[in-house]
Amino acid sequence: MPFIAIAGNPNAGKSSIFTSLTGTHQQVSNYPGVTVERKEGAVRWQGRRITVLDLPGTYSLTAYSQEEVVARNAIIGERPDVVVDVVDASNLERNLYLTVQLMEMRVPMVIALNMVDVAARRGMTIDTAKLSALLGVPIVETVGSKGKGMDELLEACVGAMDAPRKPKPVTYGHEVSREVENLAALLAGCGPLVERYDPRWVAVKLLEQDPHAGGEVRSLCGERAEDIERAAAKARLDIERHFGEDLVTIIAERRYGFAAGALKECVTLRGEARQEHTDRIDAIVCSRAVGPLVLVGVVAALFFFVFKLSDEWRWIPWVGGWRSPTGIMDWVFEGLSRSVSGLEKSMPMLYSLLDDGIISGVGGVMGFVPLIFLLFLFVSFLEDTGYIARVAFMLDRVLRVFGMQGKSILALIVSGGLGAGGCAVPGVLATRTLREEKDRLVTMLVIPFMNCGAKMPVHAMLIAAFFPSWRTGMMMLLWAISWAVTLCAAWVLRRFVVRGEQTPFVMELPPYHLPTLRGTLIHTWERTWMYVKKAGTVILAISILLWAFMYFPRMSPDETARAAAAVSLGGNGANHATLQAQRLAHSFAGRLGTALEPVSRLAGFDWRVNVALIGGFAAKEVVLGTLGTLYSMGKVDEEQFESLSLRLAHDSQWNRLKGFTLMLFVMLYAPCLVTVSVIRRESGSWKWAAFSTVYSTTIAFTLAAGVYQLGRLF
Amino acid sequence: MEPPDQGCGRGRRRLRRHGGHDQPADAEETLFDLVTGDRAEIVRIRGGGCQGLRQRLLDMGVTRGTEVRVERHAPLGDPVEVLIKGYHLALRMNEAKKIEVKIK
Numbered sequence: 111m112p113f114i115a116i117a118g119n120p121n122a123g124k125s126s127i128f129t130s131l132t133g134t135h136q137q138v139s140n141y142p143g144v145t146v147e148r149k150e151g152a153v154r155w156q157g158r159r160i161t162v163l164d165l166p167g168t169y170s171l172t173a174y175s176q177e178e179v180v181a182r183n184a185i186i187g188e189r190p191d192v193v194v195d196v197v198d199a200s201n202l203e204r205n206l207y208l209t210v211q212l213m214e215m216r217v218p219m220v221i222a223l224n225m226v227d228v229a230a231r232r233g234m235t236i237d238t239a240k241l242s243a244l245l246g247v248p249i250v251e252t253v254g255s256k257g258k259g260m261d262e263l264l265e266a267c268v269g270a271m272d273a274p275r276k277p278k279p280v281t282y283g284h285e286v287s288r289e290v291e292n293l294a295a296l297l298a299g300c301g302p303l304v305e306r307y308d309p310r311w312v313a314v315k316l317l318e319q320d321p322h323a324g325g326e327v328r329s330l331c332g333e334r335a336e337d338i339e340r341a342a343a344k345a346r347l348d349i350e351r352h353f354g355e356d357l358v359t360i361i362a363e364r365r366y367g368f369a370a371g372a373l374k375e376c377v378t379l380r381g382e383a384r385q386e387h388t389d390r391i392d393a394i395v396c397s398r399a400v401g402p403l404v405l406v407g408v409v410a411a412l413f414f415f416v417f418k419l420s421d422e423w424r425w426i427p428w429v430g431g432w433r434s435p436t437g438i439m440d441w442v443f444e445g446l447s448r449s450v451s452g453l454e455k456s457m458p459m460l461y462s463l464l465d466d467g468i469i470s471g472v473g474g475v476m477g478f479v480p481l482i483f484l485l486f487l488f489v490s491f492l493e494d495t496g497y498i499a500r501v502a503f504m505l506d507r508v509l510r511v512f513g514m515q516g517k518s519i520l521a522l523i524v525s526g527g528l529g530a531g532g533c534a535v536p537g538v539l540a541t542r543t544l545r546e547e548k549d550r551l552v553t554m555l556v557i558p559f560m561n562c563g564a565k566m567p568v569h570a571m572l573i574a575a576f577f578p579s580w581r582t583g584m585m586m587l588l589w590a591i592s593w594a595v596t597l598c599a600a601w602v603l604r605r606f607v608v609r610g611e612q613t614p615f616v617m618e619l620p621p622y623h624l625p626t627l628r629g630t631l632i633h634t635w636e637r638t639w640m641y642v643k644k645a646g647t648v649i650l651a652i653s654i655l656l657w658a659f660m661y662f663p664r665m666s667p668d669e670t671a672r673a674a675a676a677v678s679l680g681g682n683g684a685n686h687a688t689l690q691a692q693r694l695a696h697s698f699a700g701r702l703g704t705a706l707e708p709v710s711r712l713a714g715f716d717w718r719v720n721v722a723l724i725g726g727f728a729a730k731e732v733v734l735g736t737l738g739t740l741y742s743m744g745k746v747d748e749e750q751f752e753s754l755s756l757r758l759a760h761d762s763q764w765n766r767l768k769g770f771t772l773m774l775f776v777m778l779y780a781p782c783l784v785t786v787s788v789i790r791r792e793s794g795s796w797k798w799a800a801f802s803t804v805y806s807t808t809i810a811f812t813l814a815a816g817v818y819q820l821g822r823l824f
Numbered sequence: 825m826e827p828p829d830q831g832c833g834r835g836r837r838r839l840r841r842h843g844g845h846d847q848p849a850d851a852e853e854t855l856f857d858l859v860t861g862d863r864a865e866i867v868r869i870r871g872g873g874c875q876g877l878r879q880r881l882l883d884m885g886v887t888r889g890t891e892v893r894v895e896r897h898a899p900l901g902d903p904v905e906v907l908i909k910g911y912h913l914a915l916r917m918n919e920a921k922k923i924e925v926k927i928k
Contacts, residue, residue, distance in 0.1 A: 169883045169884060170879075170883035172879055172883070174876060174879050174880055174883070200910075201909075201910060201911050202910075203885065203909045203910065204884070204885050204909050204910075204911060207883070207885065355868075356871070358875070358878065358879055358882065359868075359869070359878070359882060359887075359888075362879075362882035362883065362887060363882075363887045363888060366885065366887050388912075392895075392896070392905075392912075396896060396898070396899075396905070397896075397899075398899045401899055402899055499914075502914075503898050503903060503905065503914045504898050504899055506898065506902070506903055506916065507898060507900040507901070507902045507903070508900065510916075613876075614876065614877040614880050614881075614915075614916070614919055615903065615914070615915065615916045615919070616877075616880050616881060616884055616913065616914075616915045616919060617913070617914045617915070618884070618911060618912065618913055618914075619905060619912040619913070619914050620911075620912075621911075621912075
């Protein structure tokens with residue numbers, strides 16, 4: 111099947127061209143082993159079905175970043191029939207630098223000269239025919255955001271497939287070109303290599319000391335490899351001596367020279383090219399005085415709308431009145447839960463599995479979908495406009511101190527940084543805007559410390575029980591602690607765990623533009639769907655396990671009878687709730703809770719709290735429900751915890767100190783199941799998911815135990 | 825990639841250049857020393873252990889002879905935004921220190 115790959119700079123309009131070509135027929139996945147998104151789609155053109163692969167956006171094709179390696183390997187390994195190079199016409203010189211590198215690979219190409227409308231508005235006239243002749247590559251003018259030029263682009267691609275033609279060879283000036291030719295002649299004698307690569311390209315890469323090229327020569331050229339490498343080393347020395355510069359610099363300068371030469375011949379400028387509206391916006395948005403205020407406003411608006419629209423505002427007409435999207439999800443899963451309730455008496459185990467295990471587990475995941483969808487919608491809108499890059503610019507200095515970077519702020523705030531709800535799941539997903547792998551990992555590992563919406567009811571219940579008159583003060587204290595722990599943890603992680611030099615922060619501030627609604631929606635939907643699919647399967651499995659852990663082993667009929675008898679002897683009649691509590695105590699979870707007691711006593715937690723915390727791993731608000739069951743209160747949920755609050759307040763086993771340490775622990779210990787599975791997905795390995803769980807629990811326990819032991823002294 | 829302090833690490837901040845262009849434009853001047861509105865020409869990227877940074881800067885168009893203009897600094901004075909080859913580029917002051925320039 112015909113196959114085209116789309117390459118290009120970030121912000122050159124690559125994805126809008128991809129979306130215009132393939133519409134909604136796209137599949138998103140990850141390249142194996144790395145966190146780079148792989149997008150594939152298909153388009154039908156004149157009876158042919160053409161596969162379209164959207165390569166990651168890159169500025170270059172060295173081995174500098176994951177994206178560059180992925181893009182390069184895809185072109186070499188998957189052998190697209192045509193590589194479409196999307197070039198931003200309004201930013202031609204830097205975009206042509208990548209074009210030159212694609213030309214070096216000598217694969218059939220078509221250039222999509224995108225955003226020609228913007229270039230024209232900036233006073234640039236581009237002689238397309240001349241440029242095309244100069245590069246030896248067909249050029250099609252496009253405006254990706256309006257879908258203009260797509261037919262012509264496909265026609266050019268089909269033309270290039272039917273009559274493949276290599277781009278013109280790139281010249282690097284006399285001295286360098288001569289060495290490249292000599293090396294290429296040597297390489298041409300190596301059959302297996304020539305089958306896969308253009309010898310000139312390998313020659314340039316050998317001169318640049320590219321690690322991948324060196325490896326390929328060693329594995330494909332056998333005994334000649336040594337000669338070749340020696341020749342390359344000598345050529346490199348000769349050139350460096352001749353120019354008094356290192357080779358990487360020389361080659362890069364030659365490539366830019368080639369681009370600049372083409373530009374000079376084919377582009378005429380009326381006046382100075384300026385990005386006028388971008389300059390005007392930036393003069394306000396990035397200024398010292400107003401910039402931070404705008405930032406606070408945008409972030410607050412994002413936060414407000416995402417959470418209000420998904421959960422708090424009931425704005426969708428539904429059966430039985432108005433509901434929020436999350437409310438609709440709840441309605442669906444409550445309905446499912448009711449529909450299986452007939453099984454409660456006849457098949458109690460199946461009922462419990464379906465209701466407590468599967469429906470509440472999957473329901474918990476699906477409950478996040480509206481939130482995630484809206485968050486992605488706002489974030490990808492902000493990202494596509496170019497504002498996120500400005501956020502990174504303004505806040506980089508502050509967050510760098512703690513081993514993160516400017517863009518991390520978004521994830522921190524979505525996870526609950528404003529102290530009024532939030533959620534780590536979309537927070538982890540929001541780290542996708544960070545291109546630097548290590549900064550991203552650190553951010554991902556610390557955001558679960560933020561006070562998310564699910565911890566709030568637990569805090570509220572405990573505050574009501576032990577600090578009824580200090581409500582606001584307590585909440586603020588918890589908020590401050592969560593920020594302090596988050597920042598300190600990031601600092602420590604960057605120093606000792608995710609080590610290595612900080613990726614240089616050299617970032618383009620792209621011109622502002624208004625993204626299309628269609629593109630943003632498709633983008634958002636893809637990402638949401640990926641979450642539903644992947645997180646759903648993992649979470650289903652783990653919630654069944656967790657359910658079994660809290661359900662088995664059952665008490666034997668004898669034990670049940672004895673327990674029931676003991677309960678009725680107590681004088682309250684056959685108390686169902688008490689029996690439930692005893693069953694839970696009897697389960698693996700209950701036993702583990704008891705077994706952990708000697709340790710957890712250090713932080714003041716008895717076995718009941720332990721069991722609740724184990725349950726809280728599914729979702730933090732479950733801590734409430736489980737405590738309720740264990741104190742025989744029947745159903746306790748987020749909205750009605752007064753009875754549990756009263757019960758704890760009057761329990762002689764409890765006091766303020768215990769209440770406070772429990773809040774501290776709930777705030778900091780292992781991220782919930784959904785978050786862990788999303789960390790696994792986004793970090794690309796179980797290792798980091800497991801690490802996240804263990805290190806946060808360790809920090810939580812150390813702090814809780816420390817506070818408890820200190821507090822007991824007074 | 826270790827140790828990190830060979831061109832990639834942090835260094836102490838020098839006093840930023842103040843006032844006009846009265847002092848001689850020696851080759852030591854870097855992008856770090858420029859103030860908003862200054863125009864300069866790239867002389868070279870300083871060597872050091874950090875090849876990744878050099879490659880990245882070159883890829884972004886920071887090549888010899890290219891003209892840059894300092895557009896603004898972030899609210900906390902770092903990073904700096906420059907106009908280069910017709911587009912806007914942001915880089916940290918630590919990176920700016922590695923770029924020698926000639927003020928115009």
